[in-house]
Amino acid sequence: MDDDRQDGMAEAETDEALVARVAAGDRRAYGLLVERHLDRTVTIARRILPSQADAEDVAQEAFLRLWRHADRFEPAAARFSTWFYRITTNLCLDRTRRMPMAPLDAAGDPADPSMDQEAALADQRTRAAVSAAVADLPDRLRAAVTLTYDAGLSNAEAAKALDVSVKALESLLVRARRSLRERLAGWSTAGKAVE
Numbered sequence: 001m002d003d004d005r006q007d008g009m010a011e012a013e014t015d016e017a018l019v020a021r022v023a024a025g026d027r028r029a030y031g032l033l034v035e036r037h038l039d040r041t042v043t044i045a046r047r048i049l050p051s052q053a054d055a056e057d058v059a060q061e062a063f064l065r066l067w068r069h070a071d072r073f074e075p076a077a078a079r080f081s082t083w084f085y086r087i088t089t090n091l092c093l094d095r096t097r098r099m100p101m102a103p104l105d106a107a108g109d110p111a112d113p114s115m116d117q118e119a120a121l122a123d124q125r126t127r128a129a130v131s132a133a134v135a136d137l138p139d140r141l142r143a144a145v146t147l148t149y150d151a152g153l154s155n156a157e158a159a160k161a162l163d164v165s166v167k168a169l170e171s172l173l174v175r176a177r178r179s180l181r182e183r184l185a186g187w188s189t190a191g192k193a194v195e
Helices: 003-012 015-023 027-048 052-072 080-098 117-135 139-150 155-162 166-184
Strands: none
Touching: 015 027, 015 052, 015 080, 027 052, 027 080, 027 139, 052 080, 080 139, 080 155, 117 139, 117 166, 139 155, 139 166, 155 166
């Protein structure tokens, strides 16, 4: 079988099948999992940690753990993404316990070229305010919000990733939303408090 055909077959495999191959030492399967999950892993870590450098370090450590401990994955217990994002989240939470948490810089996202400058500025301010409010949440609340909204995990998957019950996760999300509402009360899209 030629390499192109093997690559095509590997790309069509599920994450769960690939991790089984990684457990057997298959570097190509590992590379595919890294390719599929690197961006989201860094995004999750970035939302929980104070800097891009910390997020990239955690992502690297998470993928190293995947390589070393792929044999510990149990497909009957959880989807690969749930298992892997739990590893990522735990690494982030461990790191936040070792360092003081600084507020998220208000750098914002690049402006959408389809918006006019005023709308882009309002959007950037809103994103910065929301990011800062999320960054100020306690670690567990921030992790719950990040796994649910940024990683797109279901409540059941996010609960598994945080090693809590679904009811406990829902309680974390309720507390996080309440805290965000309070922190963002009076915020207008122009980036000023409503008077």
